[in-house]
Amino acid sequence: MRTETTPIVRLEDYRPSDFLIDRVELDVRLHPTQTRIVATLAIRPNPEGRPDAPLVLDGDELNLNSVALDGRVLTGEEFEASPHALTIAQPPRQPFTLTVETEVNPTANTKLMGLYRSSGNYCTQCEAEGFRRITYFLDRPDVLSVYTTRIEAERDEVPVLLGNGNLVESGAADDPNRHYAVWRDPYPKPSYLFALVGGRLGRVAKAFKTMSGREVELAIYVEPGKEDRAGYALDALERSMRWDERVFGREYDLDVFNIVAVSDFNMGAMENKGLNIFNDKYVLASPETATDMDYAHIEAIIAHEYFHNWTGNRVTCRDWFQLCLKEGLTVFRDQEFSSDERSRPVHRIAEVKTLRARQFLEDSSPLAHPVRPTQYREINNFYTATVYEKGAEIVRMLKTIIGADAFRRGMDLYFERCDGTAATVEDFLNAFADVTGRDLSHFARWYEQAGTPRVSVKGHYDEAARTYRLDFAQSTPPTPGQSTKQPMAIPVALGLVSHDGSPLSAACDRVDERGVFLFDKASDTITFAEVSPKPVPSLFRGFSAPVKVSLDLPNEELLVLLRHDTDAFNRWQAAQTVAMRLLVALSTGGSVADAEADAFSAALCSFMGSDAFTDPAFAALVITLPSEADIAQEIGKDVDPDAIHRARSAMRRRIGAGCSQHLRRFYESLADSGPYSPDAASAGRRALRNASLDLLAAADPAEGEALATAQFDSASNMTDRLASLGVLTTLPGQAREDALARFGERYRNEPLVLDKWFTLQAAIPEDETLERVKTLMQHPAFSMANPNRVRSLIGSFAMLNQVQFNRADGAGYRFLASIVLRADELNPQLAARLLTAFSTWRMMENTRRGQAEEALRSIAQKPNLSRDVGDIVSRSLDAGQSE
Known part of the structure; x- marks a missing residue:
């Protein structure tokens, strides 16, 4: 397995770069298969580096055309080049200019890292180590440079040319069929924040005035014809900019802020300075194609990437071990923004549900690692829930401990001290220690120790x-x-x-x-x-x-909290705790007295009868049982997914029947009566209505099928249409198959909507689902080259369908193993993320555990695995390996 020879990078081995690059001038001539890049680098020895060190520039699958030092073309004896590195053994010991010409094939770049083509458009993704796939460079976050980028392309084929910073020049090139644009970013940044986009794109824009009165142009670029779906994202951008000025005192610093939506993207979005690049699922929205959750995700991710302008760009991280410094802090900031824009209690519950489902699971798996890891083999595999979500919780705890006023003063000091630098976790904590006089060395253990405290x-x-x-x-x-x-x-x-x-x-x-x-x-x-x-x-x-x-606490006292606690989160938590106790008992062969189950059902009915209309979104969360994955995590060992599914289904039936009068009242009274709006109050009403429909269908499948079919036929928005289809997928029969077929036909030309269709079918907990998934892989809209399609179908089967992925016969495991190996040849990052579905394998009962281990070993035995997949599979199999 390749990871055995992949070197381990350790935090303790960090040393400053031997050289610095002050200025970067790029000349990029776009071509589908032969893009030429000329990089002119102003390099100088780093006073903190080794005095006699060679210059070693990183590369990845690069074709080198030429190298010149201070204008003189070097001969082959004066440097050593491979696709992965460019080395000059004896570089000058004073500032010098290095000019490197490389050539790349964007069309063949299925890894979607570096420069690639997406639906005919050129796009880059450089975090974490993608810039080295464009040109040879000191591709590390502590080398900060000022970039000027000239982009040239065919005028008719690539009419839009975008780069980091401000546009300083544009016009016709020497060839009248070609044109160019020059972009300059005046703020020093690491190479991972470089971005370039070229293509045929539609545009929506508006003006924004900062708190100091500066005019900034905000623009979003999308696939032509979809401009009307970018309005909500543009509004979210403006609101997030205004919020950051008000809450953190952070003002935007360029003349333009551009966002580009692309259809092929490994991540959700990327915060490149002044030119954010987004997966189009987090930009495009209309009532007909996007759900309430889609709108909420767009709002949060637009804000997250914008907030990175200060927590990530103006202050970046010294090395990749400090990744939580930008990601955890920025997740905290986007969570606070969304809480202010929506219902704070409801949003907090959603945050915790995500944390427990993803990060707590990670902490209890072979993939556990500290928020700041001490070592890694492949940095792409550490963009994890631990770094992001747990990293955000650490920032929130710090604010809780020192108070809101001291937290704001500490943030101000952090920005003042670290603006324009590559910082560390210690730099961050020291700012708060200095404004409060507190010793935070004990608190720093949250960054150092893996695992969830009990x-x-x-x-x-x-x-x-x-x-x-x-x-x-x-x-x-x-x-x-x-x-x-x-x-x-x-x-x-x-x-x-x-x-x-x-x-x-x-x-x-x-x-x-x-x-x-x-x-x-x-x-x-x-x-x-x-x-x-x-x-x-x-x-x-x-x-x-x-x-x-x-x-x-006994259940009856927990239900006192549900009825009377002034803290909304703990009211919800009380209901979840009682439900979890009952579900674990039912799932593990224990018994639950009728009186216990009836008391819980009665408490929910009482809640529905008194408080539910006050905050429907909160009520929807209270009456929703813990997921099958949550129950499995609570049990922790010798898990039987079939028993969990039976237990949860039985509890849903019981609650649906016991509370049917209230559920019908909600369902009938909360129907939309006007035009669709994605605001929090409207979304909350839809959430409670659709949660009620789900429980009614569990109690009476015939009634549920009739209600869901009628809602599916009459729905005026995607939220209600998809919710009714989701209910139908739990009810086997012709009505379900007819609705699925009609939905697929209606949205056959809407890839992002078909992703939802793929997801619903992949999550059906029936024996035939695996064959259904294999059949859907032949659908014209499905492509292994598109991460969204793969995640929606294969990822949903592995992550959401606890029963069928964890089949006792091992067929689900073997299927995913085959897909991981296939994806690894195209896109290692995507393959590695799919592979994390095996993180729960050690929790399963003996038969399933053996089947999962066999599937993992079949992957491990494959020669020439990527670093991404090799790293995950080795850590999954070796629970004793350090992080």
Whole structure:
């Protein structure tokens, strides 16, 4: 397996670059198969580097035409070149200019890294190490350069030419059939932020005035004919810019801000300076083609990439080990933006659901790693939920511990100190330590230790003394490469709730005025005085720390929190905890008394009867049971996906039947009565209505089929149409097949909508689904070359269909293994991400575990695996390997 010879990169081995590149002048002449790039690099020795070091520039599958040093063409004896490196053994020891001419084939670049063609348009993707696929370079984030890029192409074939920064010149080239544009970015940046786009594109634009009065032109470029679908993204961009000025004091710094939507893209989007490149699924939206969730994702990702202008671009990361410094911090910023734009409690619950489904799972798998890893073989495999989502939670905990005012002052100091530099996690934490006077070395363990801390809490009430004591204990399970863990600094936001909802007074000198207790030892105790009667503790309000909590509360007291807690997150959490207890018992051969199940159903009915209309989006979350993947993760070992599916289906039926009166009331009263709007309130009403339809169908399939079919036929927007189709996919029969066929025909020319169609079918938990997926791979709209198509069909089968991917006969595992090997030849990044579906294999019961291991070993035995796939498969098989 190739990874055995791939060198490990270690954080402890970091040293500054031996050379720096102050200026980069690029002359790019676009051609479908023979694009020529002339790079003129102003290089100087780094005073912090080795004095006698050779100059070694990175490359990847490059064809070199020529090399010149200070204008003199070098001979073959003066340098050494391969497709992967350009080395000058004895470079000048004073500033010099190196001119390198390379040639690449964008059409053949199926890896979608470097310069490639997407639907006839030229596009780049350079993070993490894609710039070396364009020209030889010091392709590392701590080498910051000012870029000037001249782009030339056929005028008729490629009418739009875009680059980083501001447009400084454009016009006709020497050949009258060709034209050029020159873009200059005045801000030094690392090579991973370089971007270039050329093609036939439509455009929507508007003017924006910054807080200091500067005029900026905002523009979004899309496939011609789809300009009307870019309006929401443009509006989200303007709102995010205004929000960043107001909340963080950050103003945009160029004359233009351009976004380009492309159909073939490995990631969601990329924050290149002044020229963001997006997967088109996160730009294009109309009521007929996009769901409420699509609109929310567009808003969040547009904001995320814009916020990178300061947290990622103006302040970048010193090395890839500091990736969380830009990604975790920027995820926190986009989460705060979305919370302000929408319902904060609802958005917080959505954030936590994602964290638990993706990052907690990652933490418990062979792929676990610290938020700041200490080593890697392939950096592309560390764009993970741990870096992004857990990284954001660390920033949120820091804000919780020091308070909002100190957090803003710390951010201001961080920007002031680090603007224009490549920073580290230490630089970030030091800014907050300096403004608060706190020692944050203990808190820094969150960046250093892998795994999800587990906190157990026991409550003790002394009626005679009128005191209530909480005993806390914490531990973090061992993870690959880290067997011993130190206690973490865990902020616990808490309160006490009375059984009847009446006000409850209590005092504890360990809890600050905001209701936060800092738990930073292996065990600790806090005591509340003057408490009467016995309270119910409400812990980790707002999910104040990314931990797993074991709390010795009976179900009836948890349901008190559902009814009376003032913290919306913990109201939802209480319902989820009770549901999870029942579902785990049913899934593992245990019994659940009718009284327990009836009490839970009655509590949900009570909630629906009193509070659901206050915030329908919140109500939809409360009445939605934990997913099958969540239940499997809670069980943790010897998992039987079939038993989980049966248990969850039975619970859905019970709730649907027990609460049918309320569910029908929601379904009938929440129908849209006017034009579609993606605003949070309207989306919340649709969410509750469609959640009600799902439970009604679970309780009475005939009624559910009739309601879903009628909704499918009459829906005026994609949210309601897709939701009704989703309900029909849970009900085998001709109505389902007819609706699927009609949907596929209606949207046959809408690739992003067909992705939703692929996803629904791939997730059907029936034995025939694997064959259905194989058949859909022959559909004219499906292509292994397009990551969106592959993720929607193959990825959804592997990630969403717990029953059929984890079939006891191993057919699901073998199928994915074959697809991974096939994808690895075209697009290693895509293949590696598909392979992460095996991250749960060690949790399965013995038969499935053996089948999964056999499939993984079949991949590992394949010669010439990419670094991306080889790294993931070796880590998946070797649970003891360090990260």
